[in-house]
Amino acid sequence: MEGPTSTGIPNRKLAMWAFIGSECMLFGTLIATYMIYRGRNLVPPYPHDLLNIPFITITTFVLLMSSLMMVLALAAVQKNDLRATKLWLGLTALFGLIFLGGQYYEFSHFVHEGLPLSRNLFSSTFFVLTGTHGAHVAGGVIWLSTLLVRTVQGQLDARHAETVEIAGLYWHFVDVVWIILFTLIYLLV
Amino acid sequence: MAMTDGYSTGIRSWLTTVDHKRIAIMYFVVGFVFLLIAGVEGQLIRLQLATPERSFLDPDLYNQLFTMHGTTMVFFAGMPLVVAFFNFVVPLQIGARDVAFPRLNAFSFWVFLFGGLFLYASVPLRVMPDGGWFAYMPLTNPEYSPGPGIDFYVLALLISGVGSIAGGLNFLVTILNMRAPGMTFMRMPLFTWMALIVSALILLAFPPFTVGLIFMLFDRRFGTHFFDAAAGADPVLWQHLFWVFGHPEVYILILPAFGIVSDVIPTFSRKILFGYPVVVFSGVLIAFLGFGVWVHHMFSVGLGPVVNAVFGGATMLIAIPTGIKIFNWIATMWGGRLRFRTAMLFAVGLVATFTIGGLSGVMHSSPPADLQQTDTYFVVAHFHYVLIGGTVFGLFCGFYYWFPKATGRMLHEGLGKAHFWLSFIALNVTFFPMHFSGLLGMPRRTYTYAEGLGLDVFNLISTVGAFIFTLSFVPLVWNLWRTWRRGEAAGHNPWDASTLEWTMASPPPHYNFAEIPAVDRRDPLWHPYIEPESRAEGDEPGGAVPRRQPDEPPAPVVMPNPSYWPLVLAVGMLLMTIGGLGSLGLTLFGLLVTAVGLFAWAFEPAFGEEAH
Numbered sequence: 001m002e003g004p005t006s007t008g009i010p011n012r013k014l015a016m017w018a019f020i021g022s023e024c025m026l027f028g029t030l031i032a033t034y035m036i037y038r039g040r041n042l043v044p045p046y047p048h049d050l051l052n053i054p055f056i057t058i059t060t061f062v063l064l065m066s067s068l069m070m071v072l073a074l075a076a077v078q079k080n081d082l083r084a085t086k087l088w089l090g091l092t093a094l095f096g097l098i099f100l101g102g103q104y105y106e107f108s109h110f111v112h113e114g115l116p117l118s119r120n121l122f123s124s125t126f127f128v129l130t131g132t133h134g135a136h137v138a139g140g141v142i143w144l145s146t147l148l149v150r151t152v153q154g155q156l157d158a159r160h161a162e163t164v165e166i167a168g169l170y171w172h173f174v175d176v177v178w179i180i181l182f183t184l185i186y187l188l189v
Numbered sequence: 190m191a192m193t194d195g196y197s198t199g200i201r202s203w204l205t206t207v208d209h210k211r212i213a214i215m216y217f218v219v220g221f222v223f224l225l226i227a228g229v230e231g232q233l234i235r236l237q238l239a240t241p242e243r244s245f246l247d248p249d250l251y252n253q254l255f256t257m258h259g260t261t262m263v264f265f266a267g268m269p270l271v272v273a274f275f276n277f278v279v280p281l282q283i284g285a286r287d288v289a290f291p292r293l294n295a296f297s298f299w300v301f302l303f304g305g306l307f308l309y310a311s312v313p314l315r316v317m318p319d320g321g322w323f324a325y326m327p328l329t330n331p332e333y334s335p336g337p338g339i340d341f342y343v344l345a346l347l348i349s350g351v352g353s354i355a356g357g358l359n360f361l362v363t364i365l366n367m368r369a370p371g372m373t374f375m376r377m378p379l380f381t382w383m384a385l386i387v388s389a390l391i392l393l394a395f396p397p398f399t400v401g402l403i404f405m406l407f408d409r410r411f412g413t414h415f416f417d418a419a420a421g422a423d424p425v426l427w428q429h430l431f432w433v434f435g436h437p438e439v440y441i442l443i444l445p446a447f448g449i450v451s452d453v454i455p456t457f458s459r460k461i462l463f464g465y466p467v468v469v470f471s472g473v474l475i476a477f478l479g480f481g482v483w484v485h486h487m488f489s490v491g492l493g494p495v496v497n498a499v500f501g502g503a504t505m506l507i508a509i510p511t512g513i514k515i516f517n518w519i520a521t522m523w524g525g526r527l528r529f530r531t532a533m534l535f536a537v538g539l540v541a542t543f544t545i546g547g548l549s550g551v552m553h554s555s556p557p558a559d560l561q562q563t564d565t566y567f568v569v570a571h572f573h574y575v576l577i578g579g580t581v582f583g584l585f586c587g588f589y590y591w592f593p594k595a596t597g598r599m600l601h602e603g604l605g606k607a608h609f610w611l612s613f614i615a616l617n618v619t620f621f622p623m624h625f626s627g628l629l630g631m632p633r634r635t636y637t638y639a640e641g642l643g644l645d646v647f648n649l650i651s652t653v654g655a656f657i658f659t660l661s662f663v664p665l666v667w668n669l670w671r672t673w674r675r676g677e678a679a680g681h682n683p684w685d686a687s688t689l690e691w692t693m694a695s696p697p698p699h700y701n702f703a704e705i706p707a708v709d710r711r712d713p714l715w716h717p718y719i720e721p722e723s724r725a726e727g728d729e730p731g732g733a734v735p736r737r738q739p740d741e742p743p744a745p746v747v748m749p750n751p752s753y754w755p756l757v758l759a760v761g762m763l764l765m766t767i768g769g770l771g772s773l774g775l776t777l778f779g780l781l782v783t784a785v786g787l788f789a790w791a792f793e794p795a796f797g798e799e800a801h
Contacts, residue, residue: 005366015362018392022354029430033415040421068344070486118412121420128407128415146788154737 016166020173034125039100043120059102060182064096070168080158093144103134109166136174205751207291213277220269227261230254235655238648241640251636252319265305270584271445275384281690282381284369286701289362291749297352299759304349311341318342326416326427331409343406348766357391371708378688383448386476387573394437401430432483440479446583450536456686457533459523464517471510473581479545488556489563497556497573504554531605535586573620593683597695598676604668611661619654622647687712700746758786
């Protein structure tokens with residue numbers, strides 16, 4: 001049934017673009033809420049007491065590099081170089097995992113320092129915004145790991161390059177969102 | 190009435206179906222049941238208000254009933270009935286065999302159904318939400334709404350919202366990508382056009398609401414402070430998030446109705462639609478402006494004269510594309526050979542009553558006037574004129590129009606006309622007096638009113654009108670029963686309509702089109718060389734021709750496989766939703782079921798072998 005489409009764009013890829021459009025509204029709303037409430041926190045601790053910019057800069061760099069790995073994975077699968085595909089897919093997922101580990105460390109550190117979710121307005125907006133992003137990264141890691149397993153099983157090759165490309169669209173989008181969050185939450189603290 | 194053409198039967202075939210026509214029927218039946226339930230709730234409200242200081246309902250129950258009435262009508266009656274028509278009509282109108290993602294389509298239906306059932310689980314538990322369909326903070330925070338009622342509202346709308354977004358995604362891709370050869374954008378039927386616009390609206394408008402619901406859920410369950418003024422937050426944020434969704438939502442409900450009448454009026458006027466491109470772009474403009482007017486629901490909040498003036502002006506602008514559409518419909522009828530079948534009556538009824546509702550809408554787009562009207566029955570009169578006179582009449586119009594195609598049987602015209610006239614009279618008798626009771630100052634959402642305020646007679650008339658409304662369903666149900674027993678066969682194209690869905694048998698075969706047609710014009714069945722009225726029964730329609738050369742064999746028909754996994758995925762999400770009431774274990778179990786369903790879904794073959 002996947003024949004030629006009216007626009008020439010495959011259905012699944014068009015759906016991913018449309019989904020990303022919808023996700024822009026989701027993150028747009030979360031980010032707008034964070035920005036509206038910035039500086040209105042009444043109960044300590046405050047953002048500048050806790051946010052560790054050097055540490056998050058490192059995990060941000062790792063997440064950015066994972067986008068590069070994603071590009072290499074797609075290029076490899078398009079050339080049907082399955083060894084390289086496995087390598088780059090694995091590294092993309094691994095870098096995503098490192099980012100999530102950093103977020104886990106950051107969250108538990110904050111809770112330890114007296115900022116549980118229900119503490120104040122900062123904790124509410126910070127955890128829900130970055131947590132939603134983290135959930136998106138986690139979903140992406142599971143997706144990429146699945147693609148990796150399928151490649152190892154010999155079930156994924158150049159004929160499925162489009163599947164990898166769509167996962168890549170999602171992954172790059174999640175990355176771009178983080179660049180915005182990093183700028184607005186950390187750099188503008 | 191059973192659709193057996195190429196279908197397997199039995200309960201299992203319905204649970205696993207991915208066929209857009211069957212999903213349409215399920216959406217329609219469930220949506221219609223919710224329409225009846227919410228109608229009964231409205232009727233109970235009118236009974237309480239029939240005379241001053243009645244004690245038929247206590248204030249608490251009254252609050253629960255108007256909340257359930259509004260929430261059900263918008264999310265569990267209006268939207269699924271709209272989506273039922275998307276499902277049935279869009280693939281047929283664009284010349285496709287199904288939607289782009291048939292399993293996702295089934296999933297959308299199941300989560301919608303579970304969302305509705307979950308909301309109504311609050312009824313036997315006696316904990317119905319009571320914060321209005323808009324659930325304003327801080328009324329709905331844990332301090333002022335301690336029971337689980339609001340949680341039912343939040344969780345039901347979260348889960349059904351997932352289905353709505355999935356549906357929007359599906360129909361957007363379907364219409365952009367699955368059109369038959371030659372079906373360019375400017376050859377698409379108007380209903381398909383409006384479905385495209387509404388799909389985009391759903392995709393963009395639901396996420397802010399979803400985020401608002403998540404904030405509310407976290408405030409209620411995990412003690413966050415998104416709407417807590419004491420923590421430095423602003424409860425008005427909820428109003429913004431709700432209405433930046435809520436206003437596009439009213440266009441999600443009305444534009445499909447506009448699309449339906451834009452297809453029906455030309456058919457029964459024997460004329461092509463007057464100013465097709467203008468009608469299309471008016472719809473686009475309404476949707477675009479619809480994102481910039483949400484503050485007109487909040488004029489009384491006090492955001493300041495500049496904000497109010499800007500949003501008031503933007504609201505007035507919407508009257509222009511809407512008025513253009515009204516005049517295009519009138520111009521289409523002008524000089525046409527009108528046939529007042531039931532569908533046409535509902536279409537003309539929409540043009541009349543929606544115009545009344547639109548005019549009162551322009552009245553409260555002016556902030557100073559709105560301040561007098563906010564939270565009075567004048568507003569109730571306005572939005573019932575547009576939602577019943579617009580959306581419901583449009584949906585009934587579509588129901589009478591496409592029923593023969595969906596079932597292969599004709600409905601009885603006399604009973605249909607009785608249904609139209611009763612509901613038309615009922616609408617005006619019920620809601621016209623509310624303009625007066627509202628301007629006299631009668632507040633909304635208040636369970637009674639004092640004697641001697643001049644409100645008695647208007648309220649009594651409104652209640653009588655509501656009874657006529659209930660009565661109007663008698664000819665409809667009788668009609669369905671009669672047609673079930675002995676409806677005459679419909680044939681391919683009983684109305685001599687112009688669009689692709691009328692090329693195939695009624696009901697359509699499982700695969701819709703034995704061969705995908707090629708389209709070379711708008712209104713393909715009204716070929717200029719074959720006048721519709723001179724065409725004999727069984728004549729081949731022109732304008733939609735098979736694209737294959739005579740000596741070429743037809744392409745194989747490949748149809749999507751039935752699947753259990755959409756249902757499993759939806760059950761997983763239902764379990765997560767129920768767990769949201771306070772059981773982390775159930776939520777995690779639901780997550781597991783969802784994950785299993787997702788992986789099984791991803792790895793099963795989506796399309797079957799050739800099945801011609």
